[in-house]
């Protein structure tokens with residue numbers, strides 16, 4: 001473990017700046033309590049960068065990210081930029097930074113906290129105890145294939161290419177097997193092998209890599225069946241690995257099982273320890289600037305960063321325990337509150353976490 005780290009902080013749009021303020025407060029407290037120091041370098045991405053720099057991903061931002069130990073990202077996007085052409089959309093900045101930093105593995109854990117079971121729209125007995133993780137391939141597939149528009153016989157045609165090569169599939173499989181090995185040793189690979197050629201390659205590479213992990217049980221599921229099983233019996237899943245677009249959809253579905261997308265963190269990793277950490281939720285323009293956003297997904301993303309990129313496992317555990325303790329004590333932001341009139345705001349929630357963190361790190 002080093003004793004000083006540089007963190008790139010990219011707040012983005014909407015509630016991004018508010019929730020990253022909370023994240024930085026948590027890191028400052030971790031620094032105080034552990035003696036490790038963090039240097040923050042701020043950069044723009046998404047809509048704010050379009051407005052300020054004329055591009056959703058300025059070179060400067062990519063440079064800052066590359067020279068840091070890890071990246072913390074808020075959220076991008078908002079109605080202001082929704083009508084923009086592709087290259088001037090906030091989302092293009094997000095795809096660009098994923099690709100530019102080689103972050104091919106996106107980890108999206110969906111864990112049901114016992115005191116939030118009632119927040120799910122599904123029956124308590126179906127969701128209580130859900131603890132799964134979606135590993136989404138993040139830099140290939142249809143998101144990054146060639147896109148075309150042309151006219152044939154006077155009709156407009158649009159084309160999106162879906163390409164995967166063996167190497168791309170193999171590396172995401174290895175990441176997933178490694179994760180499964182540290183959990184309950186069950187990996188479900190999700191594809192559409194009954195229709196798509198890329199899925200048939202996906203499945204055969206999964207089978208081949210499985211030979212190196214005899215201790216992990218590999219199963220295959222078609223994506224439509226998986227979408228159904230996630231709401232029917234989510235506890236059957238431990239680790240799910242899937243391609244980029246299926247992972248986009250299934251991870252939102254998995255997130256919603258917990259009833260609180262405002263609670264879910266994500267990590268995007270490449271080779272090595274470097275990573276980008278962001279909440280799974282979006283920029284929530286409707287509540288931006290009101291001080292009511294739930295900072296917990298971002299704070300839990302900080303925990304993932306401490307663990308994966310900074311080798312600060314103890315601090316990571318302490319941050320997670322602090323969040324669970326605050327929830328167990330009954331503190332709720334509006335998105336997860338049964339009684340909205342008693343909901344607290346972003347700063348108050350963060351303050352409770354900071355208080356708990358001191359206790360947890362002393363333990």
Ligand code: IPM
Nearest residue numbers: 077091092094095248251280
């Ligand atoms: C996500 C988001 C992005 C994606 C959008 C904003 C481009 O939905 O991170 O899941 O589709 O990857």
Ligand code: MG
Nearest residue numbers: 248249251252
């Ligand atoms: Mg998504």
